[in-house]
Amino acid sequence: MVAGRPRSAACDRAILDAALAEYAAGGLEGMSVDAVAARAGVSKATIYRRYPSKVDLVVAAAVAIAGEHEPHPDTGTLRGDLTVALQRLRTLLSHPVVGACIRMLTVDAQHNAQLAARHREFVHERRAALRAQLGRAVERGELRTGIDAEVAMDLLVAPLFYRHMVLHTPIDDAYIDAVVDDFVARYGIAPAVGARTER
Amino acid sequence: MVAGRPRSAACDRAILDAALAEYAAGGLEGMSVDAVAARAGVSKATIYRRYPSKVDLVVAAAVAIAGEHEPHPDTGTLRGDLTVALQRLRTLLSHPVVGACIRMLTVDAQHNAQLAARHREFVHERRAALRAQLGRAVERGELRTGIDAEVAMDLLVAPLFYRHMVLHTPIDDAYIDAVVDDFVARYGIAPAVGARTER
Amino acid sequence: MVAGRPRSAACDRAILDAALAEYAAGGLEGMSVDAVAARAGVSKATIYRRYPSKVDLVVAAAVAIAGEHEPHPDTGTLRGDLTVALQRLRTLLSHPVVGACIRMLTVDAQHNAQLAARHREFVHERRAALRAQLGRAVERGELRTGIDAEVAMDLLVAPLFYRHMVLHTPIDDAYIDAVVDDFVARYGIAPAVGARTER
Amino acid sequence: MVAGRPRSAACDRAILDAALAEYAAGGLEGMSVDAVAARAGVSKATIYRRYPSKVDLVVAAAVAIAGEHEPHPDTGTLRGDLTVALQRLRTLLSHPVVGACIRMLTVDAQHNAQLAARHREFVHERRAALRAQLGRAVERGELRTGIDAEVAMDLLVAPLFYRHMVLHTPIDDAYIDAVVDDFVARYGIAPAVGARTER
DNA sequence: ACCTAAGCGAGACGGTACGTCCCGTCTTCTG
DNA sequence: CAGAAGACGGGACGTACCGTCTCGCTTAGGT
Numbered sequence A, B, C, D: 001m002v003a004g005r006p007r008s009a010a011c012d013r014a015i016l017d018a019a020l021a022e023y024a025a026g027g028l029e030g031m032s033v034d035a036v037a038a039r040a041g042v043s044k045a046t047i048y049r050r051y052p053s054k055v056d057l058v059v060a061a062a063v064a065i066a067g068e069h070e071p072h073p074d075t076g077t078l079r080g081d082l083t084v085a086l087q088r089l090r091t092l093l094s095h096p097v098v099g100a101c102i103r104m105l106t107v108d109a110q111h112n113a114q115l116a117a118r119h120r121e122f123v124h125e126r127r128a129a130l131r132a133q134l135g136r137a138v139e140r141g142e143l144r145t146g147i148d149a150e151v152a153m154d155l156l157v158a159p160l161f162y163r164h165m166v167l168h169t170p171i172d173d174a175y176i177d178a179v180v181d182d183f184v185a186r187y188g189i190a191p192a193v194g195a196r197t198e199r
Numbered sequence E: 001a002c003c004t005a006a007g008c009g010a011g012a013c014g015g016t017a018c019g020t021c022c023c024g025t026c027t028t029c030t031g
Numbered sequence F: 001c002a003g004a005a006g007a008c009g010g011g012a013c014g015t016a017c018c019g020t021c022t023c024g025c026t027t028a029g030g031t
Helices: A009-030 A033-040 A044-050 A054-066 A078-094 A098-108 A113-140 A149-167 A173-187 B009-030 B033-040 B044-050 B054-066 B078-094 B096-111 B113-139 B149-167 B173-187 C009-030 C033-040 C044-050 C054-066 C078-094 C096-111 C113-139 C149-167 C173-187 D009-030 D033-040 D044-050 D054-066 D078-094 D096-111 D113-140 D149-167 D173-187
Strands: none
Touching: A009 A033, A009 A044, A009 A054, A009 A098, A009 B009, A009 B096, A033 A044, A033 A054, A044 A054, A054 A098, A054 A113, A078 A098, A078 A113, A078 A149, A078 A173, A098 A113, A098 A149, A098 B096, A113 A149, A149 A173, A149 B149, A149 B173, A173 B149, A173 B173, B009 B033, B009 B044, B009 B054, B009 B096, B033 B044, B033 B054, B044 B054, B054 B096, B054 B113, B078 B096, B078 B113, B078 B149, B078 B173, B096 B113, B096 B149, B113 B149, B149 B173, C009 C033, C009 C044, C009 C054, C009 C096, C009 D009, C009 D096, C033 C044, C033 C054, C044 C054, C054 C096, C054 C113, C078 C096, C078 C113, C078 C149, C078 C173, C096 C113, C096 C149, C096 D009, C096 D096, C113 C149, C149 C173, C149 D149, C149 D173, C173 D149, C173 D173, D009 D033, D009 D044, D009 D054, D009 D096, D033 D044, D033 D054, D044 D054, D054 D096, D078 D096, D078 D113, D078 D149, D078 D173, D096 D113, D096 D149, D113 D149, D149 D173
């Protein structure tokens, strides 16, 4: 029995949409909860009933987008799998709101246990998916055995995070290709040595 | 002719130290100028007389840290150079204050042009030093020619930043060795193929 | 034809009791309908179904108390009548809830026409009863004729209210005796001059 | 050494004036601190720096007016002294703000130790002055000896408080005369029996 | 015996005000 | 003059509560 009037889905939606718009317009500091409430046509209390603070609101908005992630397709080749995986990561990082939220999470997770747990959860989920892909590649004989999966994954995804968070540089297809090429050249098995490797 | 009492150097110092500590603890949004003043044992006016805004204060504090870096020593070997460079980076990231500030910058630089510019400047400076090291290695015949230095540098430093900012994992010597090994195995020339590669 | 489930008398009672208690504790401004609902173990809607506003609720609660008063007994002597009347008033003022509500009413009636009307009604009712007692005393020849009943009544009851509301002093039997003695000494006729007058 | 910028007397004044105006317009419930701030041309923080709550603000405004009380003059006769004293009390009670505050104090003093102390202080001060007047009357032979001063004072002032707080009736000169006449008739010595007594 | 109108608990909702915090500016006094 | 102390205007924050509403369940009374 879930007594009481249920939360309005329309409000849920309006709040997240408004939060995204306001955040995109002014950033965390430049936005105000009052403005979000006004834009959503919603009372401030209705927002605070859902999210205990402004940061939680923005994080929730980001999660709403990031949550729409589907399992990575199995393209059949190591290079294909990795390229798709990194392109998806790039898409996430490039999103004006999601990307910013990922940055914020790295900071806020330091001081907030709840956020830290959430953050860790996201990261673990994503890394598990990537780890599985590498496992499949080993089974297919495309990847050498005995490699340290943790370090290997770092070498794949770290450059994208680095560009996103430290360099603030856009990540194009060529960059992803270069990272994948390097990875395959280092850890791949014979047939993978192909045209793009020398690039 | 600058008549009147000169500004106190002790205040300069106290303000920057306090600003650093407060910034590390709470980021740009989480810190307050009042708290900095209190921690420094200084009046708020004394801060605003020096820095026109909170952001300027943080920028100045960051400059104070970054200014203390010495040029990397030339150990004579590629592996040695890279190991020293990454160990220094690790030291920086591990520093309770500096490390936190680096994380904060990734967020605050997004919405603040002034901080972004300063941040970019620091990064460029560091990368130029690393680029020079790689150049020396090419000249010594330890590194293949024709590699994309930008991507190569990313592969070296990105894992450390990734561990620091995303995974929040401490970075030990073994990890640095693994990253350097991978790099040398991929880009190095013959003699570098040695014992630790399979690790 | 009033189909449907009838209103619960238990709720009626619980609401009024809770409202009284909350009102006594914090007055009109200091009480909240939510608190009343919680204390009564009742839903807010159940309250608003009965009373259109917080003020109406408080008014109803006050009526519930005032309705319980019985006519003063006729003791046969002026002194007896007055002593009983004042002792009853003392009992009312001393009641932890009723007394507090009387205090609250004096404040809230100032800014709320509805409460003011209700308050006035109560007072008039009580004063009418007292006026009748004085009338009987005149007829019995215990009280001088031609006195201003309004002022006379004030002299009798005002000291008790004053102690209750201004001085916050408990009212003992001796105080009531003193007030009655003074009144009888001033307005009474010969036979009333007795032992206690000089006290 | 009272370091720092002193509080602005202009603000003090503007705040109290605005508070009085707003209070007169809408009462305690109908006024808002924001409105007071706007009317005073002052920041809300400037108000809260002085008064911890809205009620304290109104009380302070009342005190500002009531505080201007001078010692009662010695008219030379008992009747004159008492009449002046009650007229002054009437003036205080009749003031739209001061009168309301006196009512509120009876409630708030119940739950707030600080206010209770303040209230007691005021009352004691006033009663001491009145007690001194009665003492002078005894010395002059206008008042009987051996009377209970506390009860006597109650009989004098209680009717005014009663009319103010319970009856909400305006107090005219005739009422004051009646109260004084009654008091003098009851406690006075022979020569005081005069023209106005039968009124 | 069922059906139906209403009561009821729970709690979401829009709105309004509260009291707090902090920024960047200012004013005053002391060294 | 620098510096400390701190008041000031402005504006956002997060909370509390009013009176309304929307759920799903319960409960009598009328057919």
